[in-house]
Amino acid sequence: xxxxxxxxxxxxxxxxxxxxxxxxxRGQQLRIKFGVDPSAPDLHLGHxxxxxxxxxxxxxxxxxxxxxxxxxxxxxxxTGRSATRPQLSVEEVELNAxxxxxxxxxxxxxxxxxxxxxxxxxxxxxxxxxxxxANTFTVAQLLQRNDFDQRMRAEQPIGLHELFYPxxxxxxxxxxxxxxxxxxxxxxFNLLRGRDVQGxxxxxxxxxxxxxxxxxxxxxxxxxxxxxNAVAVADSATVQFGQLMSLPxxxxxxxxxxxxxxxxxxxxxxxxxxxxxxLHPRDAKADLAExxxxxxxxxxxxxxxxxxxxxxxxxxxLPSRIDEVVVAARPSWDLxxxxxxAGMARSKSEAGRLIxxxxxxxxxxxxxxxxxxxxxxxxxxxxxxxxxxVRLRPG
RNA sequence: GGGCGGGUACCGAAGUGGUUAAACGGGGCUGACUGUAGAUCAGCUGGCUUUACGCCUACAGGGGUUCGAAUCCCUUCCCGCCCA
Numbered sequence: 001x002x003x004x005x006x007x008x009x010x011x012x013x014x015x016x017x018x019x020x021x022x023x024x025x026r027g028q029q030l031r032i033k034f035g036v037d038p039s040a041p042d043l044h045l046g047h048x049x050x051x052x053x054x055x056x057x058x059x060x061x062x063x064x065x066x067x068x069x070x071x072x073x074x075x076x077x078x079t080g081r082s083a084t085r086p087q088l089s090v091e092e093v094e095l096n097a098x099x100x101x102x103x104x105x106x107x108x109x110x111x112x113x114x115x116x117x118x119x120x121x122x123x124x125x126x127x128x129x130x131x132x133x134a135n136t137f138t139v140a141q142l143l144q145r146n147d148f149d150q151r152m153r154a155e156q157p158i159g160l161h162e163l164f165y166p167x168x169x170x171x172x173x174x175x176x177x178x179x180x181x182x183x184x185x186x187x188x189f190n191l192l193r194g195r196d197v198q199g200x201x202x203x204x205x206x207x208x209x210x211x212x213x214x215x216x217x218x219x220x221x222x223x224x225x226x227x228x229n230a231v232a233v234a235d236s237a238t239v240q241f242g243q244l245m246s247l248p249x250x251x252x253x254x255x256x257x258x259x260x261x262x263x264x265x266x267x268x269x270x271x272x273x274x275x276x277x278x279l280h281p282r283d284a285k286a287d288l289a290e291x292x293x294x295x296x297x298x299x300x301x302x303x304x305x306x307x308x309x310x311x312x313x314x315x316x317x318l319p320s321r322i323d324e325v326v327v328a329a330r331p332s333w334d335l336x337x338x339x340x341x342a343g344m345a346r347s348k349s350e351a352g353r354l355i356x357x358x359x360x361x362x363x364x365x366x367x368x369x370x371x372x373x374x375x376x377x378x379x380x381x382x383x384x385x386x387x388x389x390v391r392l393r394p395g
Numbered sequence: 396g397g398g399c400g401g402g403u404a405c406c407g408a409a410g411u412g413g414u415u416a417a418a419c420g421g422g423g424c425u426g427a428c429u430g431u432a433g434a435u436c437a438g439c440u441g442g443c444u445u446u447a448c449g450c451c452u453a454c455a456g457g458g459g460u461u462c463g464a465a466u467c468c469c470u471u472c473c474c475g476c477c478c479a
Contacts, residue, residue: 154475155400155401155474155475155476156474156475157474157475217432219433228422228423242431245430245431245432246431246432246433247431247432247433248432248433249430249432249433250433280430281430281432282430282431282432283430285430285431285432286431309431310431313430313431314430314431347441347442347443348442348443348444349441349442349443350424350439350440350442352446353424353425353438353439353440354424354425354439356425356438356439357424357425357426357438357439358425358426358427358438359424359425359426370446371446384425385424385425385426386425386431
């Protein structure tokens with residue numbers, strides 16, 4: 001396997017592949033730009049795909065250039081959106097960016113990156129400069145983009161400022177003198193515009209690479225916090241493990257390929273095992289989950305999370321650690337009020353529904369009638385649904 | 396500037412004077428089944444109350460008509476399309 005083949009493994013789009021491969025094989029050190037969107041500060045597994053890619057390059061001696069989109073975040077990237085994104089304030093952006101970087105440096109070597117902010121060059125961008133940038137494209141060129149086209153068709157609004165997003169991102173490449181730009185496949189349009197902008201400013205066009213977008217836990221849409229199908233990098237090992245176990249079976253190998261260092265041969269083996277039934281999907285998924293969780297925390301926590309999961313779900317035992325909730329000491333409780341007091345329901349109506357639905361257990365006894373008052377002993381175990389359990393402490 | 400069409404619950408979308416807390420679909424929650432999930436089936440999906448088809452809040456905002464309005468009228472705001 002040549003150097004370029006190794007570094008371009010898993011890449012979906014590459015332009016120009018020939019040019020890039022040649023530079024990589026020649027051993028040239030490249031500045032690989034990666035845009036950091038500080039509108040969503042919580043990293044999830046989907047972010048990890050390009051970040052792991054960057055790490056591979058970093059270890060091969062290339063320089064990741066992280067561009068914090070502190071201007072574009074205030075516009076809102078229209079990519080993949082059917083609606084305009086909310087615009088953020090300067091303070092929000094700065095705070096988010098820092099949170100993002102902190103999490104990112106768990107994977108990347110902090111000392112071998114260049115961190116830049118768009119405000120460095122856009123901070124005093126004047127109208128003349130802006131119009132010059134705007135002059136690099138026609139409206140038709142920008143409107144051919146899929147997201148816009150769909151929105152036009154659906155008679156949805158498109159903010160004028162959204163049109164400028166690809167231009168600003170493209171100018172970033174000029175500003176940081178990017179050799180290569182990395183992004184998810186949804187960034188293809190923006191990345192390509194970067195090449196055009198560089199050309200318009202008399203610079204060599206960057207090569208671009210895109211990597212796959214990770215599907216979320218629902219197996220349908222791309223992983224995103226707002227869709228509620230994401231596994232957050234900052235979550236605890238047990239939570240992450242449980243979430244990964246809820247992944248649809250058919251995504252096991254995809255996750256392995258995108259989130260772990262599993263080799264191609266190993267992947268084929270798993271695939272074969274799943275197909276002929278010699279490998280239980282549950283176990284394959286547990287292996288995947290342990291691997292991913294271990295990489296985010298450490299090996300020990302990965303194993304512990306696995307054991308805990310099997311304990312609670314397969315063996316139906318109580319979790320080894322149960323959060324304690326202090327509730328008022330009373331001789332007897334209205335069960336609905338108890339649920340609200342314990343933070344298991346937002347309102348008494350909601351509590352009543354849960355009880356009627358048979359979701360509530362107190363000390364292992366299912367309570368389906370909220371009219372029946374209950375007594376709460378010290379250390380009573382309140383269970384609502386399959387995964388929410390607390391220990392009650394009257395006091 | 397002119398014409399037209401819109402703004403309904405988390406989302407999409409019905410409803411065009413009364414039995415509408417608002418059909419239907421999606422999503423979410425819960426139960427059964429399981430391999431944990433998915434698929435499947437079932438229930439729930441505004442709040443409050445001594446749970447009662449009782450009360451309160453709700454169909455962009457405000458005002459009005461009416462015994463009664465998401466539904467009619469006036470007005471403000473917002474969005475889309477077409478023409479200029």
